[in-house]
Amino acid sequence: MSDAEQPGFAPTQPNTGTEFEPVQVFPEVTDSDLRSGADSCYKCSTCDVNCPVAAVDDSFPGPKFQGPEQWRLHQRDEEHEIDDSIMSCSNCMRCDNACPSGVPLSQMHNTARAEYVSEQMSHRSVEYWRNRLLSNYRLSAWAASKAPRVANWMLNFGPARQLLEATLGITAEREFPAFATETFRRWWQRRGGAAASRARAVAARRRQGLDPDADKKVAYFHGCYSNYNTPEVGRALVRVYEHFGYEVVVPKQGCSGTPMFANGMIDDAARHKDRTLEGFTPKLDAGYDVIASCTSCSMALRQEYPELFEDAGVDALAGRTYEGIEYLRIHEDLPGALAEAEAPADFPDAFAYHAPCHARNQGLARQAVELFRHLEGVTIEDVGESCSGISGTYGWKQEKYEVSMQIGEDMFEHMHDAAGTTGMTECPTCAMQMEHGTSYPIRHPLELLAAVLTD
Amino acid sequence: MAIESDVLVIGGGLAGMMSALAAAEEGASVRLISYKQSTLRQASGLIDLLGYLPGEQRPVVSPYEAIGALPAEHPYAILGVDRVRAAMDRFDTTVGYDGGGAERNTLVATHAGGYKPTFRTPQSVTPGALADGGAMLLVGFDPITDFDAPFAAAMLTEAGVPFEVHGETLPFPIEQASDAGIGRFAALIEEDPAVPATGRTLRESIATAIGAVLGEAERVGVPAILGTQESASIIAELEAALGVPVFEVPMGPPSLLGSRLEAELHAALDRAGVSMELGNPVVDADADARISTVYVEKNHAQIPYAASEYVLATGGLVGKGVGSDRSQVHEPVFGCHIPHPADRSDWYDDDVFGAHPFARFGVRVGGDLRPQTADGAIEYQNLRAAGSVIGGADFAKEKSGSGISIATGVAAGTAAAEEAA
Numbered sequence: 001m002s003d004a005e006q007p008g009f010a011p012t013q014p015n016t017g018t019e020f021e022p023v024q025v026f027p028e029v030t031d032s033d034l035r036s037g038a039d040s041c042y043k044c045s046t047c048d049v050n051c052p053v054a055a056v057d058d059s060f061p062g063p064k065f066q067g068p069e070q071w072r073l074h075q076r077d078e079e080h081e082i083d084d085s086i087m088s089c090s091n092c093m094r095c096d097n098a099c100p101s102g103v104p105l106s107q108m109h110n111t112a113r114a115e116y117v118s119e120q121m122s123h124r125s126v127e128y129w130r131n132r133l134l135s136n137y138r139l140s141a142w143a144a145s146k147a148p149r150v151a152n153w154m155l156n157f158g159p160a161r162q163l164l165e166a167t168l169g170i171t172a173e174r175e176f177p178a179f180a181t182e183t184f185r186r187w188w189q190r191r192g193g194a195a196a197s198r199a200r201a202v203a204a205r206r207r208q209g210l211d212p213d214a215d216k217k218v219a220y221f222h223g224c225y226s227n228y229n230t231p232e233v234g235r236a237l238v239r240v241y242e243h244f245g246y247e248v249v250v251p252k253q254g255c256s257g258t259p260m261f262a263n264g265m266i267d268d269a270a271r272h273k274d275r276t277l278e279g280f281t282p283k284l285d286a287g288y289d290v291i292a293s294c295t296s297c298s299m300a301l302r303q304e305y306p307e308l309f310e311d312a313g314v315d316a317l318a319g320r321t322y323e324g325i326e327y328l329r330i331h332e333d334l335p336g337a338l339a340e341a342e343a344p345a346d347f348p349d350a351f352a353y354h355a356p357c358h359a360r361n362q363g364l365a366r367q368a369v370e371l372f373r374h375l376e377g378v379t380i381e382d383v384g385e386s387c388s389g390i391s392g393t394y395g396w397k398q399e400k401y402e403v404s405m406q407i408g409e410d411m412f413e414h415m416h417d418a419a420g421t422t423g424m425t426e427c428p429t430c431a432m433q434m435e436h437g438t439s440y441p442i443r444h445p446l447e448l449l450a451a452v453l454t455d
Numbered sequence: 456m457a458i459e460s461d462v463l464v465i466g467g468g469l470a471g472m473m474s475a476l477a478a479a480e481e482g483a484s485v486r487l488i489s490y491k492q493s494t495l496r497q498a499s500g501l502i503d504l505l506g507y508l509p510g511e512q513r514p515v516v517s518p519y520e521a522i523g524a525l526p527a528e529h530p531y532a533i534l535g536v537d538r539v540r541a542a543m544d545r546f547d548t549t550v551g552y553d554g555g556g557a558e559r560n561t562l563v564a565t566h567a568g569g570y571k572p573t574f575r576t577p578q579s580v581t582p583g584a585l586a587d588g589g590a591m592l593l594v595g596f597d598p599i600t601d602f603d604a605p606f607a608a609a610m611l612t613e614a615g616v617p618f619e620v621h622g623e624t625l626p627f628p629i630e631q632a633s634d635a636g637i638g639r640f641a642a643l644i645e646e647d648p649a650v651p652a653t654g655r656t657l658r659e660s661i662a663t664a665i666g667a668v669l670g671e672a673e674r675v676g677v678p679a680i681l682g683t684q685e686s687a688s689i690i691a692e693l694e695a696a697l698g699v700p701v702f703e704v705p706m707g708p709p710s711l712l713g714s715r716l717e718a719e720l721h722a723a724l725d726r727a728g729v730s731m732e733l734g735n736p737v738v739d740a741d742a743d744a745r746i747s748t749v750y751v752e753k754n755h756a757q758i759p760y761a762a763s764e765y766v767l768a769t770g771g772l773v774g775k776g777v778g779s780d781r782s783q784v785h786e787p788v789f790g791c792h793i794p795h796p797a798d799r800s801d802w803y804d805d806d807v808f809g810a811h812p813f814a815r816f817g818v819r820v821g822g823d824l825r826p827q828t829a830d831g832a833i834e835y836q837n838l839r840a841a842g843s844v845i846g847g848a849d850f851a852k853e854k855s856g857s858g859i860s861i862a863t864g865v866a867a868g869t870a871a872a873e874e875a876a
Contacts, residue, residue, distance in 0.1 A: 046497065046709040049638035056642070061632075097733070097734050306755055329458050361734050363732040370730045
């Protein structure tokens with residue numbers, strides 16, 4: 001309903017008296033209505049100052065334009081096309097964290113990008129297919145996992161990479177991450193799956209004098225990277241949880257959708273979301289909470305799912321998804337456990353820690369640094385609040401590679417300044433960037449936690 | 456089950472940070488939770504204590520002396536001058552600002568051509584003080600539309616400052632998009648790349664351009680864009696090239712002076728061992744006479760946090776620590792009472808620049824800083840308030856926002872830690 005249709009509103013006879021009662025002229029906002037977000041923007045530009053892309057790329061107009069301003073232009077003029085600069089947004093979501101007025105900037109960007117990709121970008125262009133290939137990493141990783149050694153050789157074979165760059169625009173500057181010879185899921189099955197996990201959890205409860213039937217159970221969203229590339233992270237999570245007496249299940253799941261949102265591939269993301277809901281909804285109904293080891297996965301399930309999808313199961317999943325260490329901080333005495341433990345002899349004792357942007361938005365930017373203060377003999381040094389610059393698939397694009405490395409420069413510098421020569425982060429692609437810029441090996445905080453608390 | 460600490464501070468602005476720092480320095484384990492980045496990024500970066508008494512046009516010269524003239528419900532009057540002074544002393548020892556220990560206000564130029572009384576200034580701002588000093592050149596850059604140097608100079612001359620002021624607008628040596636943000640300029644100046652076709656660095660080019668219009672000026676003011684972290688060395692380089700002091704003029708949001716203050720306070724909090732979680736709001740609480748648990752909403756999940764003592768430093772109407780709808784004014788986290796007239800038309804003054812009652816809305820506290828119910832009882836035994844969530848002051852008119860935050864923040868944090876011990 002427009003202002004003019006409001007009953008009782010007569011512009012020719014303005015009500016100038018003190019009896020004036022403002023009325024609600026807009027209908028109640030539903031979840032997908034972005035008007036309230038656009039109206040909340042008071043143009044302070046704090047988001048633009050926080051945008052790592054705008055800081056190094058003069059041609060990028062920044063989140064304020066991409067979000068509320070573009071949304072308004074679009075409302076006024078149906079013909080208004082989404083500006084192609086939306087593809088230069090890396091979806092780091094820093095603007096969400098920066099906005100003092102609660103504008104859902106990343107939701108606006110995701111929505112605009114999805115529209116741009118589905119309606120304006122040519123589906124026959126190389127860019128479209130390159131972006132689809134990158135964002136459907138799970139598919140490529142699945143194929144590679146069938147013959148990981150061959151894939152690892154081929155994907156870092158110089159001439160093949162030159163060809164990938166020349167034909168598809170996937171930068172040849174980066175080393176492809178190695179595919180594990182055994183995926184996390186294969187390890188999980190070989191180990192005996194949920195039944196074995198229950199047995200281990202019950203044994204741990206007995207050891208600690210807890211009720212052997214305690215209701216401690218979690219469903220693990222491992223995501224693609226922990227499955228295909230770093231199964232050691234998934235294995236560490238399982239061991240830590242079982243140590244505290246939790247039985248773990250590993251439901252059927254798709255990609256979290258993070259790379260798809262960032263590339264505007266909303267239909268691909270929806271397909272994977274369906275698969276994830278199918279796997280996790282029955283577990284939620286059975287009382288399992290959901291945990292993730294990748295902070296972009298937990299971010300997607302918590303924030304982007306409810307913002308972008310309207311399925312019935314989405315809110316329940318979002319409401320009960322936790323980052324893997326965060327959940328233990330709520331339910332267990334982690335500081336106490338670390339204070340009593342000793343630093344592991346066979347693990348590095350000094351780390352240069354980078355907080356992923358997506359961890360930041362979940363309030364987790366300082367979690368690792370603050371938690372391991374309780375462990376004597378191990379130093380975790382925060383390398384500052386800059387973005388790593390890779391933002392998932394972003395830094396893999398030939399035309400974005402330079403920008404990505406410029407954004408990462410601060411982080412590389414601070415990593416070199418830190419005492420440790422091992423990096424630490426929760427995000428797989430931040431880890432790629434950290435390794436690429438410093439040649440340090442990169443570990444996940446859960447790996448350290450497992451090394452400290454379990455055998 | 457919850458994430459635990461002795462003291463939980465809700466709100467990451469100046470009041471919350473000073474409160475967390477004071478509590479940690481008392482030996483408590485402290486966690487600070489903030490919905491967003493600190494509101495200091497929207498603030499000037501100056502530390503005001505008391506610039507004007509209510510209803511007065513002339514700036515206050517000695518704020519500590521003027522506190523005695525404030526109404527009884529003003530936060531300074533509630534705390535008493537000694538606690539205000541002790542809190543400012545703590546700020547002085549924490550942050551490397553100028554004016555530490557000084558008793559008098561100083562006047563500084565604002566980016567819009569006005570001036571204001573303030574109490575402590577970042578070192579990069581100090582040489583621009585208006586009460587003394589020599590002839591001044593203000594330099595703007597044409598892509599930075601928030602600072603019109605010739606206009607600001609004309610306004611200061613009109614106001615009768617006791618020195619010559621001249622304003623010049625210069626092109627920025629490296630061409631920028633017309634809508635480039637402040638952060639872009641700061642990052643470039645910090646990076647200091649070569650300017651194409653000149654063989655000079657950016658900073659050298661800026662100094663050369665300013666030198667060409669320097670004339671008889673004895674000091675030069677530029678908008679506050681001189682880097683995010685390395686402003687001191689950038690200023691030193693410009694001063695060496697120009698031979699006169701260079702200062703920054705505080706700008707509107709987003710404010711680099713405010714961001715630098717935030718970074719300095721975060722470092723102090725880190726050293727004091729304070730845990731910090733930024734990015735999500737506290738939305739709910741379990742409480743009877745005491746608060747047992749608060750809940751932080753991370754999108755859909757609610758994460759429980761528990762502490763012995765809580766500090767409410769969520770801000771005022773702008774910071775969303777005070778909410779309102781058409782029927783009432785409320786405090787959204789714990790539902791603390793906020794005194795306000797029943798009729799909404801009494802919330803504001805008809806004069807736009809008048810003394811609006813809404814500007815003073817906030818929780819009512821006693822000397823213990825515990826929020827009180829409508830009949831004067833304590834809302835929650837383990838809750839104290841700090842900063843602009845406390846009512847009774849019109850900080851925008853008084854120029855008292857930072858001082859109230861520091862004074863009530865230190866007092867609330869110290870009391871919370873003592874109680875938790």
